[in-house]
Amino acid sequence: MNRRLLLVSNSTLHGGGYLDHCQQQIKDFFGEDVKRILFIPYALHDRDAYAKTAKQKFKSLGYEVDSIHEAASPVDAVRKAQGIFIGGGNTFRLLKTLYDQNLVLEIRKRVLEDGVPYMGSSAGTNVATISINTTNDMPIVYPPSLKSIGLVPFNINPHYLDPDGNSKHMGETREQRILQFHEEPDTPCVLGLREGSMLVVEGSKATLLGTTNARLFVRGKPATEHEPGADFSFLLNDSSP
């Protein structure tokens, strides 16, 4: 399988600009063969403004961006894409729109069968995985399923957040939420990607990149910490290793 994925935790790192913290990885990932990237802005309400932001940033990195919301046929746009980037926002809105536009299977096919490189950020990373069961977003709309594009057989929790020992807030911590997911039967691994980190997948090899550690949750086992450079290829073989 010549699958190629760049799954980024967050679009903007505190103090930086849009996609600044991963721009070198973006250039390494799309390389010089890809000239135009298809941008999918469905996670945000103002698609025009979002597309403008993406176009400016990718232009500065040497890529032209076409936004799918300006295409006559979104399905055709995916069929012709040299590369795909799905941006962050609300994961429920994003996934529902992908289903409404019949794009879930189309993107899956292009990436897994044709090897089209796929980049996701935040919500765009959630929908690349097996399901959006571990999104942080509010369920503002009801998608026809929580199953998503399924480019990898596990879940990711983007913007992974450590508990704040000083907080007096009594809502569940992120870790508690993921452990609740694992109380359900047959639930796959969850890779908690802290802001600043990203997972790159080249075929059957998965590697952690960026500046922060990732936290891996395997159902029924204690969570483990992994440093940038860590090899996560085993997650690609089976959703519950």
Next chain:
Amino acid sequence: MNRRLLLVSNSTLHGGGYLDHCQQQIKDFFGEDVKRILFIPYALHDRDAYAKTAKQKFKSLGYEVDSIHEAASPVDAVRKAQGIFIGGGNTFRLLKTLYDQNLVLEIRKRVLEDGVPYMGSSAGTNVATISINTTNDMPIVYPPSLKSIGLVPFNINPHYLDPDGNSKHMGETREQRILQFHEEPDTPCVLGLREGSMLVVEGSKATLLGTTNARLFVRGKPATEHEPGADFSFLLNDSSP
């Protein structure tokens, strides 16, 4: 409509014990006519432990608790209940179980037609409203709908949280999440109940109780702050005043 509701933001306030911060309101609400309360523990995985916690607390306030998970027929248990309390945990798991057990309409009928007093806390407050679109919880399971019991025609966001100016985390603030909900068409009001606050509904009168302000989001208007004692009866007339 002789509807009676006590909708609490949070089960435990920082530094206190389970339901300590609202125990006077619980006694005022269930009063002396109710002797036994039906507890619904579906939001947490360990129902036995959860029922034990609830039984102990309500016993100390003078009420016996029957947990629905120990009943031969959950539907019959609701039909016979003198009072109902749904506890917090994961809202998606809770709502899915209510649907799986055919309890959504049954509870609605008992509360709206028979005047059975209903108390909810956190997830139990979310499911009392028109939908769970404004829960904070992770979608660990997929309920057949986000529509919920519908005892009031608006949404509540429990554990409402103000932005933390010192945080470097780039995930959406709570307010940003609710504003994203209101970008969707025909979305009802959202009452943000901070920890420490609760809404009591007696027929067509709704009043804020507790120790913290609530923040009200009306689609297309600036959010407003309301102090304990505030009259929210207007929210009962129409979901979008």
